[in-house]
Amino acid sequence: MSKISPCLWFDGEAEEAAKFYVSLLPDSKINRVQKNPVDGPSGKAGSVLVVQFTLAGQEYMALNGGKRFEYTHAISFKIDCADQAEVDRLWDGLSEGGSIERCGWLKDRYGISWQIVPSVLPELLGGPDRAGAARAMAAMMQMVKCDIAGLKKAYEGKSAAA
Numbered sequence: 001m002s003k004i005s006p007c008l009w010f011d012g013e014a015e016e017a018a019k020f021y022v023s024l025l026p027d028s029k030i031n032r033v034q035k036n037p038v039d040g041p042s043g044k045a046g047s048v049l050v051v052q053f054t055l056a057g058q059e060y061m062a063l064n065g066g067k068r069f070e071y072t073h074a075i076s077f078k079i080d081c082a083d084q085a086e087v088d089r090l091w092d093g094l095s096e097g098g099s100i101e102r103c104g105w106l107k108d109r110y111g112i113s114w115q116i117v118p119s120v121l122p123e124l125l126g127g128p129d130r131a132g133a134a135r136a137m138a139a140m141m142q143m144v145k146c147d148i149a150g151l152k153k154a155y156e157g158k159s160a161a162a
Contacts, residue, residue: 005059006077008112009069012043014062017110018051024093025056025079041066076105076113084118084148091116091145104146118148124155132157 010017015033022028034050036043042064043049051062056079081087087104094116097109104116124136132155139154140146 002059005061007061007063008110009063009065010110011066011068012047012064013110014051014064015048018053018060018062020109021055021060022053024090027057028055029053031059071107071111071113073105073113076115078115078117081116081118087116087118087146087148090114100144102142102144103140104143116146118146118151120148121146121151124151127155129155 008014008017018030022030030051030053032050032052033048034052036045036047036049038045043066048064050064053060053062079090081090091100091106094108094114095106098107098111100106104118105113106116107113121136121140125133125140127133127136135157136151136155139151143150
C-alpha cells in the first residue's frame, strides 16, 4: 500500500463516482464508505462523506467536500491500455456524459481528465526511427481517440488507406 493516494473532491457524488470508476477497471473495488457523523458543509449527518476505493490496484479517496471545484488538465489520470479493445472500452465508458478531446484525452461526467493511452505509444514516439516517431506524433495529434493501427502505420510510413 502506498503512503500517497489521490483525493478527489465531489459535491455529493463521491460514492456514485467511485462505483462508476470501479466498474470500468479490473483489480478495482470499494474499500470503505464513511458517513458524516454530523451535519456539515459536506452534507447531513448519515450522508456519505468519504469513499475509499481501489482502481487497478491504486488506492483513491473520494470526498464529498461541499461546493464543487472544477478540475483542470493540470492533473489527469493516465490509463495504460494493452490493445485497441481496451482503449475503446475505457474511452466509451469514461467519455459517456463527459467530453472528448484530442490525443486520447477526455473529461468524464464529473469533470476529471483522463488520458487513454495505448501501451505501444511510448515505443512509437521513442522508437529508433526518428522520422517514424515524428510521423506517429503527427498522426496522434490529429486523433481524438488513439487508434493503434493508425499510429503504427504512421510510424512505418504507410498511408492510412494501406
